[in-house]
Amino acid sequence: MTASPAERLIDLLDLEQIEQNIFRGRSPQEHLQRVFGGQVAGQALVAAGRTTDGKRPVHSLHAYFLRPGVPGVPIVYQVERVRDGRSFTTRRVVAVQRGRTIFNLTASFHLPEPGIEHQLPMRHVPGPETLPRLADEIRDHLGALPESLERMARRQPFDIRYVDRLRWTPEEVKGAETRSAVWMRAVGPLGDDPLVHTCALAYASDMMLLDAVRVPVEPLWGPRGFDMASLDHAMWFHRPFRTDEWFLYDQESPIATGGRGLAQGRIYDREGQLLVSVVQEGLFRPHGD
Secondary structure (H helix, E strand, C coil), rough: CCCCCCHHHHHCCCCEECCCCCCCCCCCCCCCCCCCHHHHHHHHHHHHHHHCCCCEEEEEEEEEEEECCCCCCEEEEEEEEEEEECCCEEEEEEECCCEEEEEEEEEEEEECCCCCCCCCCCCCCCHHHCCCCHHHHHHHHHHHCCCCHHHHHCCCCCCECCCCCCCHHHHHHCCCCCCEEEEEEEECCCCCCCCHHHHHHHHHHHHCCHHHHCCCCCCCCCCEEEEEEEEEEEECCCCCCCCCCCEEEEEEEEEECCEEEEEEEEEEEEECCEEEEEEEEEEEEEEEC
């Protein structure tokens, strides 16, 4: 029986432990130039979490993408147990492929405790049920999905729905606000392990955060005029959540300059609770440079 996309995501995040602080992650043979950064971030966070007692949820991570990973080649995650304090646990993870470091991550875990409470409110947007699935929106525009996109859509572990309809021409994107938002959820149940949901969200958080940088420059779907690469990634986890329930990923880009673009994201649940904050910088080089 063929595994569902959600089951494949769970399997992807289920690392093999090969030593006390060393884990090996599978890297699917995809038709991509490089391993998807969200996969590496999610697997690295799994490795970090597996070396804790499980009683302290992760509250932040800071990561750098150092080299592109090669699809189809396993990735080894080496965990350093930096600190186990009374309230905080810190782990450093180095991802190695073919003897070279491709990614590193520092994650901090915090024993929940009471404190002050406030947050930025979620902006009013249409609910996910009123919006088309991404694949359907592309099909409506193109008439049919190209075979490569059709295969990708069948394997996609997340249902993605853009709050604003996609723009398809340079005229449509001209002067657009540097902002993008999507509703997302895993396409199937992910079980009840909070670490799996956290790592699945880390995976999803890298999927389109840099859209906010590109919105006023070129259509988000179709031929790209830029080579793009994530440079670093930071997340702060504020509240418990389930990644197989709808969440709004609201993104904006305050600046792009010097070949780099900065994007900030806020992730809310349907009740408007702020769950996660995300920041990422990406490299943007025109094709041919």
